[in-house]
Amino acid sequence: MQRFWSIGDLAREFEISARTLRFYEDKGILAPIREGQKRKFTNRDRARLILALRGKRLGFSLEEIKDMLDLYDLDGKKKQMLLALPKFQLQLKNLVAQRSDIDGAIHDLEQNIARVEEYLNNNEKG
Amino acid sequence: MQRFWSIGDLAREFEISARTLRFYEDKGILAPIREGQKRKFTNRDRARLILALRGKRLGFSLEEIKDMLDLYDLDGKKKQMLLALPKFQLQLKNLVAQRSDIDGAIHDLEQNIARVEEYLNNNEKG
DNA sequence: TTGCTCCTCACGTCACGTGAGGTGGC
DNA sequence: TTGCTCCTCACGTCACGTGAGGTGGC
Numbered sequence: 001m002q003r004f005w006s007i008g009d010l011a012r013e014f015e016i017s018a019r020t021l022r023f024y025e026d027k028g029i030l031a032p033i034r035e036g037q038k039r040k041f042t043n044r045d046r047a048r049l050i051l052a053l054r055g056k057r058l059g060f061s062l063e064e065i066k067d068m069l070d071l072y073d074l075d076g077k078k079k080q081m082l083l084a085l086p087k088f089q090l091q092l093k094n095l096v097a098q099r100s101d102i103d104g105a106i107h108d109l110e111q112n113i114a115r116v117e118e119y120l121n122n123n124e125k126g
Numbered sequence: 127m128q129r130f131w132s133i134g135d136l137a138r139e140f141e142i143s144a145r146t147l148r149f150y151e152d153k154g155i156l157a158p159i160r161e162g163q164k165r166k167f168t169n170r171d172r173a174r175l176i177l178a179l180r181g182k183r184l185g186f187s188l189e190e191i192k193d194m195l196d197l198y199d200l201d202g203k204k205k206q207m208l209l210a211l212p213k214f215q216l217q218l219k220n221l222v223a224q225r226s227d228i229d230g231a232i233h234d235l236e237q238n239i240a241r242v243e244e245y246l247n248n249n250e251k252g
Numbered sequence: 253t254t255g256c257t258c259c260t261c262a263c264g265t266c267a268c269g270t271g272a273g274g275t276g277g278c
Numbered sequence: 279t280t281g282c283t284c285c286t287c288a289c290g291t292c293a294c295g296t297g298a299g300g301t302g303g304c
Contacts, residue, residue, distance in 0.1 A: 163275080
């Protein structure tokens with residue numbers, strides 16, 4: 001049973017603009033079906049959008065995101081898989097590094113919050 | 127004992143362009159001293175740059191980064207600290223969410239890598 | 253007819269990249 | 279003089295935001 005989403009449906013669900021969805025189509029990240037002029041987004045579009053938005057949050061460019069999505073799509077094409085493997089491994093390495101970055105930022109923030117709270121408690125009557 | 131860095135020093139150390147450093151000065155994130163036309167960056171600039179670059183890697187805008195840096199600077203100004211506290215707490219929450227994002231992406235990638243490796247092993251003679 | 257959702261241009265913005273053309277001291 | 283590093287415009291690019299003006303069915 002095939003479901004479709006309108007551009008407004010997805011915009012609301014993921015809190016992005018319709019412009020963004022059109023832009024992603026233009027860049028080949030999404031490929032909605034047309035019904036007259038109107039776009040009908042499929043399950044595949046929706047799944048790709050979820051990955052694309054996560055990629056964006058992690059700082060990837062749209063071009064990198066498109067490449068990643070296309071890599072995910074190759075089912076059983078040995079040659080392409082051999083090419084994809086080192087890219088995946090590099091990305092994994094980068095993400096692990098990014099996680100330490102975040103851990104550092106979280107640590108700093110927690111210390112700052114503790115310091116501010118302590119200061120405010122000690123000067124309650126100031 | 128005061129040390130200074132040239133724009134080239136910092137560009138090399140952090141692998142960014144000189145243009146970026148000038149841009150950050152223009153936005154008030156850095157405030158190097160001038161010697162004639164040339165910029166001399168201080169320890170304070172360098173410390174702010176490190177935080178700014180980490181902020182960028184985590185997806186903050188330069189305006190947000192400037193606000194954060196300015197918040198870090200308020201030493202013992204009670205009113206401003208009271209204002210800063212909820213902002214810090216919101217950022218902490220966002221960073222924790224971002225960390226789960228990364229964890230999810232890492233998990234996906236590890237699974238994909240395992241799948242690709244398994245496929246390639248099973249078809250060694252293909 | 254009004255209201256809603258959708259459409260296609262097309263210009264604006266943010267965070268720089270990338271020359272163009274020039275200066276200053278070893 | 280050459281080579282290096284620095285400078286100030288200023289236009290280009292990427293990922294959209296934001297109208298402008300219009301269509302289509304309840």
